[in-house]
Amino acid sequence: MIRCIRRAAAFCLLLLVALLVNAARIQLFEASSLDDNPANRRNTIARYDQARGDILVGDEPVTGSEDTGEQLAHERTYRHGPLYAPVTGYASQTYGTSLLENAEDDVLNGTASVLAPLPLWGDITRSRQPGGNVVTTVKASVQRAAYEGLAGRRGAAVALDPATGAILALVSSPSYDPQRLSGTGPSVTGAWAELNAAASRPMLNRAIRQTYPPGSAFKIVTAAAALDAGVVTDPDAATDTPSPYVLPGTTTTLPDEARGCEEASLAEAIRVSCNTVMAHLGVQVGLDGMLEAAGRFGFNDDGLRIPSGVSRSNFDSDMSDDQLAQSSIGQFDTTATPLQMAMVASAVANGGELRRPHLVDRITDHDGRTVRREGSDEYREAMEPSTARQLQRMMVDVVENGTGTRAAIDGVRVGGKTGTAQHGVDNTGTPYAWFISWAQDPGSGDPAVAVAVVVEDAAAKRADVSGGGNAAPIARAVMEAALGGAE
Structure with a gap:
């Protein structure tokens, strides 16, 4: 009898050890997969059990959290939602997160290691800290100037501080209110369906996720390539370019809309925007030289993040000379985000040094103490x-004597370049109006702001669309706001 009891006890002990081993196995090796299982709602409930940290513009939060009393307690709220949607993105209990809400999600939901009181604290305790805050580089007055300038027209505007790479404004138009997507239920799913079905695509972040043919605004890149390569040694000397210009290897002629482009100098070609001179210079620089020059400005970079991902701006690596000629004036397959073209203007303003664009200034804990600061990093040496x-x-x-006079600001040194980019089958689409520019601080002479604006106004008459007419006044308003000093 005693022997049977001993055997039973040993068997029970064996079962207990097996149970403990299995529990340890689950805790150590399967915990992550169980946490991530869609059927496990405990993480979701815990995620919304506390208020989410805020995204700030200056000292003011542009987000908030509301306790709904539901199982998923805290719902995201947005102040001036459409104005800042291209910056914040959305944080939805139904559809997840996007843009800055996604890129800094661990900070905002309290799981980031920088918020923990001790190293590995979160891994050991599996706990959340109160949500941290994300302080952006955006300047409220500059953001509003860009938003109001576009006035609901399709397009985008980006403003950078050339000296640091800080993004002062990031606007995509038309916009939407991300608060419509915050919670759950029929109103949220209906809003999602409506926004995604809209022909104007309000949820598309045109500033960083849409690429356009940059048109004549790209001529600044071609001019930099020609000067750096020594193809042009005197910008004021005549070139040997006919007008119209026959594209190499073809019988197709490239015309000029501007007058006086035959054998025009590089300086004159930039001032009045001669297609022929710039196309010819691109061919003279050659594919390898143009590809290298475009790359120094950030084209063909698949990894640019601000910290949200940025779509790749393209300059083809395999082209015939006639295609290279078209690409050198921002046509053919050359495409760019508005952020990319703001980077082009920024590099010129900053003496050739291109700083890495960034949208986050610093991360703070719930009490406002800085736990991480984003630096100002060199990105590329774009030109000599x-x-x-x-x-x-x-x-x-x-700006003073050419196609960009509507961007002039009294008492301020302003540089700019217009662009009217053809697109569509046989260039039948309404052109995109571009303007890239920069302005210096009148007090210090340092570069204060670099701007890119694109307007894709499908309602406008084709003949009325131009970078100088449509986009330059918006750029001027943005530069004035940046120079004004007010938040």
């Missing part, structure tokens, strides 16, 4: 300093 100085002079001439 001497080339940048020459391009500055040429871009100032565009």
Whole structure:
């Protein structure tokens, strides 16, 4: 009898050990997969059990959290939702997160390691800290100037601080209110369906996720390539370019809309926007040289993040000379995000040095203590300093005497470049109106702001669309706001 009891006890002990081993196995090796199982709602309930941290513009939160009393307790709220939607994105209990709400989600939901009181605290305790805050680089007055300038028209505007790469404004138009997507239920699913079905695509972040043919605004890149490569040594000297220009290897002629482009100098070609001169210079630089020059400005970079991902701006690596000629004036397959074109203007303004664009200034804990600060990093050396100085002079001439006069600001040194980009089958689509520009601080002479604006106004008459007419006044308003000093 005693022997049977002993055997039973040993068997029970064996079962207990097996149970403990299995529990340890689950805790150590399967916990993550169980946590991530869609059927497990405990993480979701815990996620919304506490208020989400805020996204700030200056010292003001542009987000908030509301306790709904439901099982998923805290629902995201947005102040001036459409104004800042291209910055914040959405945080939805139904559809997840996007843009900054996604890129800094661990900070905002309290799971980031920088918020923990001790190293590995979160891994050991599996606990959340109160949500941290994300302080952006956006300047409220600049953001509003860009938003109101676009006035609901399809397009985008980006403003950068050339000296640091800080993004001062990031606007996509038309926009939407992300609060419509915050919760659950029929109203949220209905809003999601409506926004995704809208022909104007309000949820598309045109500033960083849409690429356009940059048109003549790209001529600044071609001019930099020609000067750096020594193809042009004197920007004021005549070139040997006919007008119209026969594309190499074809019988197709490239015309000029501007007058006086035959054998025009580089400076004159930038001032009045000669297609022929810039296309010819691109061919003279050659594919390898143009590809390298475009890359120095950020084209063909698949990994650019601000911290949200940015769509790749494209300059083809395999082209015939006639295609290269078209690409050198921002046509053919050349495409760019508005952020990319703001980077082009920024590099010129900053003496050839391109700083990495970034949208986050610092991360703070729930009590406002800074736990991480984003640095100002060099991204690329886009051109020689001497080339940048020459391009500055040429871009100032565009604003003072050329196609960009509507961007001029009294008492301020402003440089710019217009662009009217053809697109569609046989270029039948309404052109996109571009303007890229920069302005110097009148007090210090330092570069204060670089701007890119694109307007894709499908309602406008084709003949009325131009970078100088449609986009330059918006850029001027943005630069004035940046120079004004007010938040």
